[in-house]
Amino acid sequence: MTDLEQMGQKAVQAKYILQKLSSEQKDKLLRYAAEQLRLGRKEILAANAEDIALGEQNGMHAGLLDRLRLTEDRIDAMAEGLTQVAELPDCIGEVMESFERPNGLKIEKRRVPLGVIGIIYESRPNVTADAFGLCFKTGNAVILKGGSDALHSNIAITKILRRALSLCDLPEDAIQLIEDRDRAVTAQFMRLNQYVDVLIPRGGAGLIRNVVENSTVPVIETGTGNCHVYVDKDADLAMAVDIIYNAKTQRIGVCNACESLVIHRDIREVFLPKLAEKLRSRNVEMRGDEQIREILPDCTAATEEDYGKEYLDYIISMKTVESVEEAIAHINRYNTKHSECIVTNNPDTAERFLNEVDAACVYVNASTRFTDGFEFGFGAEIGISTQKLHARGPMGLRELTSYKYTIRGNGQIRG
C-alpha cells in the first residue's frame, strides 16, 4: 500500500466519524481552530518566510509572491473565515424530500456529506484553512494537494488544524496534506477512486485542464470565465457603461470579470465613444471588429482567438451584432459557461437572453462580478463551477453534500 493509499484509508476512517458529528461539535472545533491559527501566527509566518525566500531565489514573479505571502492580517482573515463558517447553518441531515409509496414504503431523501474531498490548488496558502473549514462543516474529510511553492506554509497551517482536531478529540485525519512534490504522486491522487469521492481543482486554466484530463475521480470543474456583456439596442447606455467598466476593471484577475463586449449595431455610434472614454481612463486595450473600429480609431482588430480568450488583464474584445439572436449565438459559441450579462430595458429581449444563453449565471442589468458565493448570500464559497453536473455557479456548503435515500418498510418484498 502506497503512502497515498494510506492517506485515503485514513480519510475514509475519519469520514465515518465526521458524518456523525453534531452541528455543535463541528462549530466548536471551527472556533477553536480559528483561535489556534491566531495563536500560531509566528509558526505560520516562519514557515511562510521559507517559502518566500525560496520563491525569491527561484525568481518568482511579484504577483505570485504576493499571493504566496502571509501576514498577521492574512492569518487573522483565515481564522475569521473559520469563525464565519461556524456561524452558518448546518445542512447535513436535512430531509430534502419524503414520500410514501402505495406499498407502504416510506422514503426519505436526506442530505449527507460527500465523504472524502480532494482539493488540488496553487500558491495561495489561505486555501488550506478555507477548504478545511468548508469541508469540515459539511462532515467531509479533505485531502489537500497545494502548490509546491507554498509547501512550508501549508504544512504549518495543516499541523495547527490537526492539533486543534486532536485536542478536541476529533480525528486529525479530517485534514491531510500531500507533502510529496513528485508529479507522479499528484497523478496517483487523481486516480484514488477507492477513497476519494470528488476532486475540486482550484487555480489557473492549466491546472484545471490537467485535473479534468487525468482524473478518474469525479471532478467539479471550476474557474475559467470568458464572460460577456451584451449591450442591446434597448439598453440604458449610461448603465451599460457603468456595468462594463465595473465588470472589466474592478478586479481584472478573476473569473467573473468581463472579457468581451457584444454590442447591437444600432447603438454603436452613440454608445461606443462614451464607453471608450471610460475604458481609456484605466488604459483598457480594446480589440474589435471592423464596425467598431470605424467608430473607435484606437481599437485594434480582434482575431478569432481574441473572442475565445480569458485575458485576466486590461484588455477587452468587442463584437458587433444585428440582433439579440446573433448576440446569443456569439456568446454560446465563445463563452466558458460562466457568467453572461445583457443590458436592456426590453423585458422580452431580457427573457430570451436569460433562457437561451448557456451559462451558470445569466444577468440582466447587473455586473458579472456578482457571481460569487458571498454575493449570492451563501456565506461561503469553495469555487465557481462551470460544469453542469452536480453544481453549477457559486458553490457554497450545500454543494459539498450528496444525499442518500432511507427507506422504511414492514416486510415489503417485490412481486
Added chain:
Amino acid sequence: MTDLEQMGQKAVQAKYILQKLSSEQKDKLLRYAAEQLRLGRKEILAANAEDIALGEQNGMHAGLLDRLRLTEDRIDAMAEGLTQVAELPDCIGEVMESFERPNGLKIEKRRVPLGVIGIIYESRPNVTADAFGLCFKTGNAVILKGGSDALHSNIAITKILRRALSLCDLPEDAIQLIEDRDRAVTAQFMRLNQYVDVLIPRGGAGLIRNVVENSTVPVIETGTGNCHVYVDKDADLAMAVDIIYNAKTQRIGVCNACESLVIHRDIREVFLPKLAEKLRSRNVEMRGDEQIREILPDCTAATEEDYGKEYLDYIISMKTVESVEEAIAHINRYNTKHSECIVTNNPDTAERFLNEVDAACVYVNASTRFTDGFEFGFGAEIGISTQKLHARGPMGLRELTSYKYTIRGNGQIRG
C-alpha cells in the same frame, strides 16, 4: 474535424432548439415516435434478425442472445415506454429557488437541461428508444454508442426516431447513433468534452470501469451492486427469511439483488436453518464463515473475495457479526454504495444503520429490490447511480437536468 466532432457539433445545435421546446411539443413528439416505432416493427425486426444471425454465427451465449432479441411485444413495450414518458410532468423551467439580495438583485435558480448526454451501453437495443425518450423529455440531445452486437437494431430504431423528429419539424440530431465499431472512436467519444456534458455508461462492471477510467467528460457511474441484508438480533426472523429470499432470488442478474448476508451471532442457531431451507428450494449456494458453517454443514467457506463479489447468480456470501457496529463496518468495507438493508424491530438500531451505512439506498425491513426509478415513483429510470456527485440512487427525469442562475438587477455594480 472528425466525424465524431461533427456529431458533437450537431448535438450542440440541436440542444439549443430542444431547450426551448414547450412540454406540449415534446410530449406530442414522444407519442408520435411511439406510433412510428409500432408502425416500423417489420423494419426493426428485420434489422434485429441480422444481429441475431451474426450473434449465433459468433457463438453468442444464450442469455446474451435473449437480451439482444426483439419481438413485436418488445417493440410495443419500447413504444409504450415513450408514451409513458410523455405522461410524466415536465420539470424543465421549474424555479427551484428564488431570493433577493440586500442590493436588490433578484436571483432565481431554474431547472435546465444538461445539454448533450452521451450514453454507452451494451446489447439491449431497447435502451436506444428508452434513453432517447428520457433525454428528449428533459430537453437534452443524446449521442448513443450501443454495443456492436446490436448495431443493425440500433440503426433501425434510431432511423425511425430521427424520421419522427424530422416529420414533426424538430431537429433529428436530438438523437445520434455512433455506428463505428472501432474502439478508438469510443475512446474519442469519452474525451468529447467540448460538446458532451455528461456520459452515462449502462452495462456490466467492465464497461463501467472502462468509461470511468478513460473518460474526461463527467461521468455518472451506474450499476454495480454488492448489496447486503443484515439480520439483527432484534429481527422478525420470518420477515428476514422472506426479504432475503426475495432480494436474492426474485431476479438474480440485477444490481439491486442481495449478494451478501450479515447475521447477528445471537440468532444464528434459530435463524440459519429456516433461511437455508428456503434458499435450498432455489438451489442457492451458500458461502459463509466458520460460525455459520457450524450450523449449516452444506455452507462452503467464504473467502475474502466472496465478500467483495457481485455474483449476479444463485450464490450468497454470509458473515457473522457480534453487533450492529460490526455489521455496519463490514458493509461499509465491502459494499459498492448501492443498496443495503437491516431487518430489525429495534428503532434505535435501525436509525443507526440508516445513518451510518454508506450507500445510495438504505432499507429497514424491506427488500433491496425496490431500488428502482419506477418503484420509487419517478415514472422512469435511466440507471442507478452509485457515485455521490450529481445524482445518487435511482435516476429519473430530474437527474437528467442541471440548473442555471438568472439574476435581474437595475444597474448593480460591485463596490
